[in-house]
Amino acid sequence: MNSSPKPASNPTGKSRRKEVNLDLTTARQMLPLVRSIVTDIVDTTERLTNLAPERDTLDEYRRSLTWASRERRYALQDAIAASEKNLEGAVRELDTLGVSLVDSHGGRVDFPTRINGRPAAYSWQLGEDAVSFWRYAGEELRRPIPADWQPASTRTVAQP
Numbered sequence: 001m002n003s004s005p006k007p008a009s010n011p012t013g014k015s016r017r018k019e020v021n022l023d024l025t026t027a028r029q030m031l032p033l034v035r036s037i038v039t040d041i042v043d044t045t046e047r048l049t050n051l052a053p054e055r056d057t058l059d060e061y062r063r064s065l066t067w068a069s070r071e072r073r074y075a076l077q078d079a080i081a082a083s084e085k086n087l088e089g090a091v092r093e094l095d096t097l098g099v100s101l102v103d104s105h106g107g108r109v110d111f112p113t114r115i116n117g118r119p120a121a122y123s124w125q126l127g128e129d130a131v132s133f134w135r136y137a138g139e140e141l142r143r144p145i146p147a148d149w150q151p152a153s154t155r156t157v158a159q160p
Contacts, residue, residue: 020098027111027122042107
């Protein structure tokens with residue numbers, strides 16, 4: 001049983017984070033920074049995935065390890081802890097920007113918005129050149145952003 005009182009400023013314990021709704025122009029302007037953060041997240045996630053099997057093996061045989069293997073186990077624990085801390089910081093940075101990480105392996109993020117009065121998101125994934133997809137909240141299907149949603153200054157006009 002937790003006897004610590006909840007702060008008086010937030011008696012319900014619910015998140016006080018303001019709902020963020022980004023327009024397409026803002027999402028596209030944020031993309032260079034988001035791309036950099038997501039690249040770090042994907043690289044760190046891959047590093048953690050690659051270190052896990054060695055860590056598991058060393059942990060399994062920890063009682064019979066040679067001194068060199070023990071040193072490696074401790075170094076691995078430190079490297080994993082540092083990578084996990086970096087990963088948490090990068091995810092927190094996205095959260096501060098109002099962007100949600102959807103997939104840390106593939107590098108997919110959502111820029112929250114409202115479309116037709118419903119919660120939705122502009123969707124971008126590492127490797128894509130621009131924010132070119134959207135989806136309703138709770139759906140997996142990513143739809144291409146229609147041309148008539150583009151700001152007038154970014155639409156291409158066919159020349160005769």
